[in-house]
Amino acid sequence: MAGPYYVDPAASGAADGSSWTDAWTTLQTAVDTAAAGEIIYCRGTQVLAAAIDIDQNNGTSAAPIKVIGCNASGDVDGTRFTLNGNSAAANCLSIAASKGEYWWFVNIDCTSATGAGIAFATGAGHGRIWINCIAQSCGSYGWEMYTTTSNGTVVLVGCQSLNNSGDGFYSPYYGVIYFACKSVGNSGHGFDGARVANWTIALNCVSHGNTGDGIAGVGKALVCNCVIDENGSDGIEYSGASPYIAVALANRITGNGTGGTGYGINEKNTGLVFYGWNFFLNNDGVTNGDCHAIPYHADTDTNETSGTEGYTDGDNDDFNLTSAATLRSVAIEID
Amino acid sequence: MPNARFTQPEFTNGQTVDGWNLTQLQPHTAIGEGVSGLIFRNCNLLNCDVPADAVVESCLHVHKSFCSHLHPDWVAHGLPECVENCEHVADTDEITIDGETVTINTYADEVV
Numbered sequence: 206m207a208g209p210y211y212v213d214p215a216a217s218g219a220a221d222g223s224s225w226t227d228a229w230t231t232l233q234t235a236v237d238t239a240a241a242g243e244i245i246y247c248r249g250t251q252v253l254a255a256a257i258d259i260d261q262n263n264g265t266s267a268a269p270i271k272v273i274g275c276n277a278s279g280d281v282d283g284t285r286f287t288l289n290g291n292s293a294a295a296n297c298l299s300i301a302a303s304k305g306e307y308w309w310f311v312n313i314d315c316t317s318a319t320g321a322g323i324a325f326a327t328g329a330g331h332g333r334i335w336i337n338c339i340a341q342s343c344g345s346y347g348w349e350m351y352t353t354t355s356n357g358t359v360v361l362v363g364c365q366s367l368n369n370s371g372d373g374f375y376s377p378y379y380g381v382i383y384f385a386c387k388s389v390g391n392s393g394h395g396f397d398g399a400r401v402a403n404w405t406i407a408l409n410c411v412s413h414g415n416t417g418d419g420i421a422g423v424g425k426a427l428v429c430n431c432v433i434d435e436n437g438s439d440g441i442e443y444s445g446a447s448p449y450i451a452v453a454l455a456n457r458i459t460g461n462g463t464g465g466t467g468y469g470i471n472e473k474n475t476g477l478v479f480y481g482w483n484f485f486l487n488n489d490g491v492t493n494g495d496c497h498a499i500p501y502h503a504d505t506d507t508n509e510t511s512g513t514e515g516y517t518d519g520d521n522d523d524f525n526l527t528s529a530a531t532l533r534s535v536a537i538e539i540d
Numbered sequence: 541m542p543n544a545r546f547t548q549p550e551f552t553n554g555q556t557v558d559g560w561n562l563t564q565l566q567p568h569t570a571i572g573e574g575v576s577g578l579i580f581r582n583c584n585l586l587n588c589d590v591p592a593d594a595v596v597e598s599c600l601h602v603h604k605s606f607c608s609h610l611h612p613d614w615v616a617h618g619l620p621e622c623v624e625n626c627e628h629v630a631d632t633d634e635i636t637i638d639g640e641t642v643t644i645n646t647y648a649d650e651v652v
Binding site for chain 2: 289290292316317318319341342343344345367368369370390391392393416417438
């Protein structure tokens, strides 16, 4: 195993990828070179004319390939490496079918592509892990993920999709696990999930101010401890192929839908939705704006449909709760 | 982080607009008309024509023709409804079922 490799678009050394001084100036060279178990460190901003294509190499479950953004000093401190589509590249980062398996992406910012910021071609997609990555101001989806492998192999942690011209996160085939992710200000849905196959799981996420639903199109879905606020249509829309099972626990579903166009939870097909300990307020679809057409109402008495949102500064995406917030904490007994 | 897509946002002279989604439904839609000294930074300016003296920094600034077959929800926001064989047809397949041929169009938004 060789490496680690280095990428710095501002470097002016030997361009062999061996150090920050002699870093490659394009990520493309690095991703075409790296083999299983190797690490690519990158810093600065690369302006793109075309997408970075991951179409050559795979890692393994025991030895993934990692792409890690660094700060100007070359340290890993959460500073992101930027791929700037510059209103020219169709995507910032594109992953070919059955390639890019077992890759980790850490601290990467994909911005201003004319299409999706990050695009998976239709194919497997094992072991793709994304940590602290952003797709923003792109002309289509932020993240377009046509993964066709089983649930749980695409995981996003602390990632954001902001101000894109389509859905924030789009994964129409198989479910994705989102933990502490944020989808804000996109022209489509915040999270648009798998209608048919495996579970979409969203834990501790925020979906705010998107044009469509907060979380849309999901069949099997676990949505827990999320804030779903001021989206243009439903808070959560279940429309998976019937029958399905879904769970919504301890979410704050507020201010979704305008003019009677959205519900807190909208079940469009026949499923079995378990929901409890959620806080619903000011959703526009029905009288009290909470839920629509949910046949199974166990524990609905644990939900709250009046009170105070209590967000610290929701308009600026600070959804920490003040002491005035209704249902600020819940104690769920597990017998 | 305001989201002003599909609407005409209101600006003031000299305003710095940072991190907004200003996506418009149709190419070359003017925004900020009559406002001077605007600075757009880290914005999504898809389909926007900004005032001539505006400064644009680190923004998406292209024009795209959206297809209503791909974005049916946007018709309610004002996207014109496309006909079956619209300009966005990217591919066409014909399948025959019980002797009857059916044409299936694949659509794509187009950068213009």
